[in-house]
Amino acid sequence: MRGDCGRDASVAAGASRRGGIVPLRAGPKIEVGLLGATGAVGQHFVRLLAEHPWFRLTWLAASDRSAGRRYGELPWRLPAPLSDEIGTLPVHALDAGNAPELVFSALDACVAGECEAEFAARGHWVVSNARNHRMDPCVPLLIPEVNPEHLALIERQQEENGWRGALVTNPNCSTVFLALALAALRPFFPRRVAVTTLQALSGAGYPGVASHDATANVIPFIEGEEEKLERETQKILGSLDGSEIAPHGVVISAQTTRVPVLDGHTEAVSVELAEAASREDILAAFAGFSGEPQELGLPSAPTQPIVTHERSDRPQARLDVESRGGMALHVGRLRPCPVLGWKFILLGHNMVRGAAGAAVLNAELLVARALMNCPREVDIAANARS
Numbered sequence: 001m002r003g004d005c006g007r008d009a010s011v012a013a014g015a016s017r018r019g020g021i022v023p024l025r026a027g028p029k030i031e032v033g034l035l036g037a038t039g040a041v042g043q044h045f046v047r048l049l050a051e052h053p054w055f056r057l058t059w060l061a062a063s064d065r066s067a068g069r070r071y072g073e074l075p076w077r078l079p080a081p082l083s084d085e086i087g088t089l090p091v092h093a094l095d096a097g098n099a100p101e102l103v104f105s106a107l108d109a110c111v112a113g114e115c116e117a118e119f120a121a122r123g124h125w126v127v128s129n130a131r132n133h134r135m136d137p138c139v140p141l142l143i144p145e146v147n148p149e150h151l152a153l154i155e156r157q158q159e160e161n162g163w164r165g166a167l168v169t170n171p172n173c174s175t176v177f178l179a180l181a182l183a184a185l186r187p188f189f190p191r192r193v194a195v196t197t198l199q200a201l202s203g204a205g206y207p208g209v210a211s212h213d214a215t216a217n218v219i220p221f222i223e224g225e226e227e228k229l230e231r232e233t234q235k236i237l238g239s240l241d242g243s244e245i246a247p248h249g250v251v252i253s254a255q256t257t258r259v260p261v262l263d264g265h266t267e268a269v270s271v272e273l274a275e276a277a278s279r280e281d282i283l284a285a286f287a288g289f290s291g292e293p294q295e296l297g298l299p300s301a302p303t304q305p306i307v308t309h310e311r312s313d314r315p316q317a318r319l320d321v322e323s324r325g326g327m328a329l330h331v332g333r334l335r336p337c338p339v340l341g342w343k344f345i346l347l348g349h350n351m352v353r354g355a356a357g358a359a360v361l362n363a364e365l366l367v368a369r370a371l372m373n374c375p376r377e378v379d380i381a382a383n384a385r386s
């Protein structure tokens, strides 16, 4: 038992706790834990972490329904095989203090709010998927390519809450994709956006939507989703003003639907830009977009965060969503919009870039910036892509 998650004295030499990027050298993997390990997103975390070059998943937790059993005894619903090492791990109750310093959360929102705060108070760095803390003024709502500077909120978060650990969130799945696209268009100042989503069934968790409702049907309502797209995007694109985020002024009108697709959220977007841009300008902005994860060569960072498609029948969920490890955003059908100026189609993997993969990338940035008191050093330089 580790007891309360304490600070380790072996931080990399020269590491700044407040955001300096430090060169780290090779060392053993960093032990990580996972809250909500048994759910739909939790299983994607398990899959991604099983082969992660920096992290080693050693601690799992879920509800009392699962606690006390070996992970491999519980249903596994992904086509990728479950690793033997993880299958033998016990599933714990949500018990702060016993887990490693870095903990991912794929908890249901009904329990995530209180539990994640408790873990942060006990010294854990919680990297969460859940919605509960996303809009807290001192919690970063992070997409590493878009707003890495928002990590500066952590200092205020720890001071205000008296936490030794911290809490970092990733956005709602549909929001990640819209925010990435609008971030690429920042040079042309996006002013107004209309977006309609066609969201996959896996986004509703397991067992999710009843088959009777989902089959050959479109469900025109997803509770809370439209508000998240509209508000979270403004926070993500917002500017850091001292220790506060000033929300971006872009006005977003969202309509969200659930469609009988297994994985992959499609979004039909129209955007008004304050600065004139040609089709070539916009395509170049999408294709050339990149950020800190690409500069640092973080292991989960796609080399090219936004992939543009020229064929008029792409991107398609079935054909494109799994490419590039599910971490890239796909954009196609860019054309003039008679109402707002430009329109296009987006596609992203809701369980990877929209959930587990997003959180893993967030954690990689925390390590790269030496924000946590990582007990191990990892070789970032060796992962850097030219």
Ligand code: NAP
Binding pocket: 035, 036, 037, 038, 039, 040, 041, 042, 061, 062, 063, 064, 065, 066, 067, 094, 106, 107, 108, 109, 110, 111, 112, 129, 130, 131, 171, 172, 173, 202, 203, 204, 205, 206, 350, 351, 354, 355
């Ligand atoms: P899910 O399949 O329903 O899994 C929920 C997880 O939370 C399970 O591990 C479950 O454990 C655990 N849990 C539920 N109630 C609990 C309780 N009272 N105490 C302790 N643990 C409890 O949901 P999901 O789709 O994986 O989503 C997980 C989180 O990620 C949610 O907050 C969701 O909003 C967010 N998210 C999902 C997506 C997506 O595309 N699916 C995208 C972004 C964010 P048991 O198995 O033991 O019940």
